[in-house]
Amino acid sequence: MLPQLSDVVVISVEVSDAVVTVRARTRSGVPAGCTGCGQLSTWRHSRYARCLSDVTLAGRPLLIDLSVRRLYCENTTCPKVTFTEQVPGLTVRYQRRTPRLQGLVEDVAVVLAGRGGSRMLRILNIRLSRVAVLSQLMRVPLPPLVTPRVLGVDDFALYGGTYGTLLVDATTRLPLTLWEGRDAERLGRWLRDHPGVEVACRDGSLAYRQGIATGAPDAVQVSDRFHLWQALARRVQDIASAHRGCLPAALPPISDAAPASVEEPLENTTADTRAxxxxxxxxxxxxxxxxxxxxxxxxxxxxxxxxxxxxxxxxxxxxxxxVRRPPRKFSTLDPYLDYLQQRWDEGQHSAKILHEELQAKGYLGHYQRVKMAVAPLRRGLPLDEPRERPPSPREAARWITTHPHRRTPHINDRMPRLLESCPDLRTAHDLVRRFAAMLDNRDATSLPEWLEDLANTGLAPLTGLARALREDRDAVAQGITTPYNSGVNEGRITDVKLQKRIMAGRAGVRLLRHRVVLIAHLRRRFADRPTASPR
Missing domain, CATH: 1.10.10 (Arc Repressor Mutant, subunit A)
Incomplete structure (x- = not known):
């Protein structure tokens, strides 16, 4: 039941409501290795008692009163005259917890940090303050850092307006280290101290580009394709914002005789609301x-x-x-407006009866909504039918950047009208589709021609993007053609944000680095363990 006591002689076991106490002693005549030189010795000097805390037994704390020997070292050249024997799996020098309990405390500290770890240990009937839990956490050594062949570099929000840098091994998907700031000098210094990086994945940051160039000049820089696509999508949104007057053209015309005019200027519209x-x-x-x-x-x-x-x-x-125009929220009553109008024309003006009839047809909304819907009819006004709003610049950019095979029928119906009414958006759409084809085929041969067309559009957002991509063209081409990307960095940054929130945002950089690195290795260690299938 207690395998950690197999190498000692158990004298007695006392069980009370509060604690389980085991009294034991080490076996005499068994040689023990000197802690200084390692030579075995059986020459006993004396005995003394050690009080060890172990993991709980049946929900009760387990205390082990262990009598151990102090032995003479028979090696005359050893600086130690006497030493205390250690029991494998039970005792550790200068520690009053067994290795099992110490491992449990460290794992809980890594996962939950100080206050949360202290609460979890209290549930397990182990009393430790949050300060003691954090102290045990910081004593855990970090795993040895192995220089990766493929390095991922990305930044994350640390606190306020301060950002940090996270380095990830893109091959093992494990974090390496993090620090405050995102300057090129520190990244270059880290790369010089850890030579051997062959590929470096990053976003379009100039600081990271310079840091990699100075610290690992022979490494191949890869501009992440997600950030490239994101930068292009933002420029498309800027173009859509500049052509907001064209966006209503995406809506279907009210009638063939009187189509909605989208070219009409909006300067004469009066400002009615406070916003x-x-x-x-x-x-x-x-x-x-x-x-x-x-x-x-x-x-x-x-x-x-x-x-x-x-x-x-x-x-x-x-x-x-x-002007911020909040989108109209869909009402569950909208599919039943035609039925309401029909019943009203037939003479049924009771909102209560109309609500009961709608419930029989599957309407799950409240009676008050039906009462408010028929209120205009009582004043001789038409029903407030749902009116579709024109797409926002963000929605228009999403339509353009979405793959044609993944567009919904709603988008496919409105997209041709939008592009026909705005030549600039059509130009942006054509350029987006050409860049998407390069990403899909992983072929960058047409990249110079595409950048030339991007710069000649005459649209400020796209010309600025073309200028930035030309300065980093080699890394952009690598991002298009190679399988390397910063996806693993984005996942690790999400984990960094989780650890920050667990510690309520009060963690320093040193503590945050310790937890981010250790918790990744802890998950990997437990994920590799086979689990027994239920019988």
């Missing part, structure tokens, strides 16, 4: 200051706005472009 009046005031103030020759930073300081907000209002052609 619209606020947007109009800010738009007029920003535009007036920009026309006077002021910079965006000075306008932001004078108006008390963020510089990005000022840039957004300065780029807009009308104040309607910057």
């Amino acid at each position: 619209e009046r606020h947007a109009r005031r800010l738009f007029e103030a920003v535009q007036a200051l920009i026309r006077s020759g002021r910079s965006h930073s000075s306008v932001a300081r004078e108006l008390g706005l963020n510089r990005r907000t000022v840039s957004k209002y300065a780029r807009a052609r009308t104040w309607q472009e910057v």
Whole structure:
């Protein structure tokens, strides 16, 4: 039942409601190795008692009162005169916990950190404060760092406006280290201290590009394809924002006789709501200051706005472009509006009866919603039928970047009208599809031609992207053609955020590094263990 006591002689076992106490002693005449030189000795000097805590037994703490020998070292050249024998699997020098209990404390500390680990150990009837749990955690040595052949580099939000850098072995998918900041100098120093990196996966960061070039000049740099696609999608969204007036063209026309006009300017629309009046005031103030020759930073300081907000209002052609329009929420009553109109025309004006009839047809909503829906009919007004809103710039960008085979019939119906009404969005759509074909086929031969067409579009977001990609063209080509990417980095960054939240965001960099590295190896160790199938 207690295999850790197989090498000692058990004298007695006392069981109480609070604790289980085992009294034992080591066997006499059995040679023990000196802790200084390793030579075996049986020459006893004396005995003394050690009190050891072990894992709980039947829910009770287990204490082991162990009598051990102090022996003379028979090696005359050894600096130790006497030493205390150690029992494998039961005792460790300078430790009052058995290896089993110490391993349990360390694993709980790695998984749950200080306060959470202390609570979990209390459930297991092991009393340790959160400070003691953190102390045991920091005593756990990190696994030896092996220089990876394929290195992943990415940044993550540490706290506030401070960012950190995470390095991951892309082959084993295990984190290597992390630190505060994302400067090129420290990354280059780490690479020089750990030579042997052949491939480095990163995003489009200039700092990481320079750090890899200085620290590992022979390494092949790979610009991650996800970040490339994300950068292109953001530029498409910027184009859609600049052409917000074209987005209503995606909606189906109201009738063939009177199609909805999408080219009509929106400057004459009055600001009715509070948000619209606020947007109009800010738009007029920003535009007036920009026309006077002021910079965006000075306008932001004078108006008390963020510089990005000022840039957004300065780029807009009308104040309607910057108004936040919340999307209309779908109502569960919408499929039954035609039936409500039919029953109202037949003379049924009781909202209660109409609600009961809708329930029989499968409507699960509340009576109050039906009552509010028929209220316009009582005043001689038509039903408030659902009106489809035009797509937002983000939705339009998602339509363009979605693969044609994965688009829904709803998107396929509206996309041709949108692209026909806006040549700039059609240009962006064609360029996106060409880049997607390069990614699908892993063929970068047409990349120079694509970058040339991107730069010649005359669209500021795309020309800026073309300039950035040209500076990093070799890494972009590697990202398109090679199987290496930063996907494992993104997964590890998600894990870093989880560990930060477990510690309520109060973890220092040293503690966070310790937990991120150790918990990854702990999961790998337990994931490799075979599990017994239930009988």
